[in-house]
Amino acid sequence: MRTATLTRKTRETDITLTLNLDGTGKHNIATGIGFFDHMLELFSRHALIDLDLTCVGDLHVDYHHTVEDIGLVLGQAFDQALGERRGIRRYGSMMLPMDEARADVLVDLGGRAYLVWKISHPEQHIRDFNVQLLEEFMRAFVTHAKMNLHVIQPYGAEVHHAYEAVFKGLARALRMALEDDPRETGIPSSKGKLDL
DSSP states (O other): OOEEEEEEEOSSEEEEEEEETTSOSOEEEEOSOHHHHHHHHHHHHHHTOEEEEEEEEOTTTOSHHHHHHHHHHHHHHHHHHHTTOTTBOOEEEEEEEETTEEEEEEEEOSSOOEEEEEEOOOOOEETTEETTHHHHHHHHHHHHHTOEEEEEEEEOSOHHHHHHHHHHHHHHHHHHHHSBOTTOOSOSSTTSSOOO
16 A cells, blocks of 8 residues: 655644555545645545544744645655656646646656646735745655656636646546556666665
């Protein structure tokens, strides 16, 4: 079973997270930030990753610590659950429409961290949530999951749709990359190991 359970407690956040990479998309998510919960629920459902996540953060200060720290813990859990990444497809991509918006998401679970983040939508807030914090979430996630992630969101008139397309696209690309490859019995790299 590709599962992980982690806890992380600092003076800024208290996080408990359990995931199952081979789940059915069941989720129980409570971060204290409604829009962020919604994005993580979409991610879980479309990636078919079971995700149980609670975070008590210093939301009276800002949403930044909560959003970034959840990315960090989620990335660590992914890395732990993947182990040596033997027999996976490794790469995944998705070009995803969400009504008038589109997101192109490409993933490499090759053991090295790199984020490309190009969002065209100029609006910065959904209610009181600064959507620019999602780049911080993705950077923390990518760094600790040891993966490449390229997100290009080229157009879309509605900011909610733009970011929903990003999270659904990420889920579908990861679902592809995480799958067992029936023809790959070893490490999916010409070097014989991934840069873990």
